[in-house]
Amino acid sequence: MAMIETPLGGTDTSSLATAKVQRLSLFVFALFFIFGSLTSLNDILVPKLKSLFDLSYTEAMLVQSAFFFAYFVASIPAGLLIARIGYMKAAVVGLLTMAAGCLLFIPATLSTLFPAFLGALFILAVGVTTVQVVANPLLSLLGASSTAHSRLTLAQAFNSLGTTVAPYIGAILILGALNAVDTSTLSSSELAAFLAEEASVISNTYAGIALIICLVALVVWLQRNQLKSSPKAESHNFLSTLDLLKQPRFALGAACIFLYVGAEVAIGSLLTDYLMLSTTLNLAPEAAGKHVAYYWGGAMVGRFIGSALLRRFSPGKLLAFAATMVIALISLSALSTGAIAGWSLLAVGLFNSIMFPTIFTLASEGLGERAAEGSGLICCAIVGGAIVPPLTGFAADLSTLALALAVPAICYAGIASYGWYARRPRIAG
Numbered sequence: 001m002a003m004i005e006t007p008l009g010g011t012d013t014s015s016l017a018t019a020k021v022q023r024l025s026l027f028v029f030a031l032f033f034i035f036g037s038l039t040s041l042n043d044i045l046v047p048k049l050k051s052l053f054d055l056s057y058t059e060a061m062l063v064q065s066a067f068f069f070a071y072f073v074a075s076i077p078a079g080l081l082i083a084r085i086g087y088m089k090a091a092v093v094g095l096l097t098m099a100a101g102c103l104l105f106i107p108a109t110l111s112t113l114f115p116a117f118l119g120a121l122f123i124l125a126v127g128v129t130t131v132q133v134v135a136n137p138l139l140s141l142l143g144a145s146s147t148a149h150s151r152l153t154l155a156q157a158f159n160s161l162g163t164t165v166a167p168y169i170g171a172i173l174i175l176g177a178l179n180a181v182d183t184s185t186l187s188s189s190e191l192a193a194f195l196a197e198e199a200s201v202i203s204n205t206y207a208g209i210a211l212i213i214c215l216v217a218l219v220v221w222l223q224r225n226q227l228k229s230s231p232k233a234e235s236h237n238f239l240s241t242l243d244l245l246k247q248p249r250f251a252l253g254a255a256c257i258f259l260y261v262g263a264e265v266a267i268g269s270l271l272t273d274y275l276m277l278s279t280t281l282n283l284a285p286e287a288a289g290k291h292v293a294y295y296w297g298g299a300m301v302g303r304f305i306g307s308a309l310l311r312r313f314s315p316g317k318l319l320a321f322a323a324t325m326v327i328a329l330i331s332l333s334a335l336s337t338g339a340i341a342g343w344s345l346l347a348v349g350l351f352n353s354i355m356f357p358t359i360f361t362l363a364s365e366g367l368g369e370r371a372a373e374g375s376g377l378i379c380c381a382i383v384g385g386a387i388v389p390p391l392t393g394f395a396a397d398l399s400t401l402a403l404a405l406a407v408p409a410i411c412y413a414g415i416a417s418y419g420w421y422a423r424r425p426r427i428a429g
Contacts, residue, residue, distance in 0.1 A: 029158045031135045035128045036162030044170035044289050047272040053114045057393035064265050066118040068385030070125030075379040078133040087138045088224040094130030095217035102210035109203040160300030164293050171289025173205045241373040253363020256418045257381040260355050262388025263408035274401050281342040295349040302353025319358045319419030322351040323412045330409045334402040362422040
């Protein structure tokens, strides 16, 4: 049994109904901001844990693997949860799961075990996945279908704001002391105490985040009855959904989501360490972490530019152009030094901006009534964020950070090819 929810009750006046919808929309925008913030905060967590546990790049990238593997595991169960208890209650479940994941950083810190941090991140990401699966369709319900596109665009702006702000604040809270002490001068007992103190910075930060999330969950819970639900019988068969992969345009689009998320996350995860290199910007850890905000901020700005360009140019051709520009920027960064090397890689975010929604739209074209099935399947492809970053880290361990950028560059080459392949609109058959 699926639950179809409508924002308005039968006894609401028009003005009251409008106020109710606006209030619920603000809550959804807050959800977009929250899961955007927590996702990009991983880019700060990677160099911190790498330093604390003396990890290789491959091992450090397991932070992203633990986080993004949750999308593969939890996306479909989250959809079933929504069908069972409704959007608002499912959002509360997701938020409380996120808070639980944040609080698990406390025992992880006490254990001083890297796998414990990965476990906390996975639970946190299960909550993020649930909230994300709730937020997109819920926002579409809150108003007329004719204005759904503008609401989703605004919501993505809140998401981008979160991904831009979180690395800057996280760098101050989490990375600030990394270079304040020369660990080579410490005795073994002093070093152990220092590392324990630095690990507690992580747990304290995430405990504060858990408190904020719990407050948001309380607000959403108090609004849980604002959407009226009515049961509607729908048959769901995941195996039949897999039949969509027989359609080349859809299958290749899902593969590109895998490549895009993997490449975007890999670059974001390496940026702090990359900008600290003497061959690039030679920044201190905190300053390098703050610069990650430019990467995600470029994506935020690019979404507004891209939304205008997509009205005038073929989405497929624009996608191919953006991916080609990213390959050029990555090549420029890898083959140069100093400011050019650093800022050319940061500029990748600007061209990343249109990729996810454009790939998603191109893959979904012509699916008709099966669009919802396709959407759920594409969400599973976000697991690319769990696989491509460790491959990039492994390449960095074998060579250098600059040469390891070849891994995401290959991913973008696949995206550029798909954009050209899907340059013409597909008509539902």
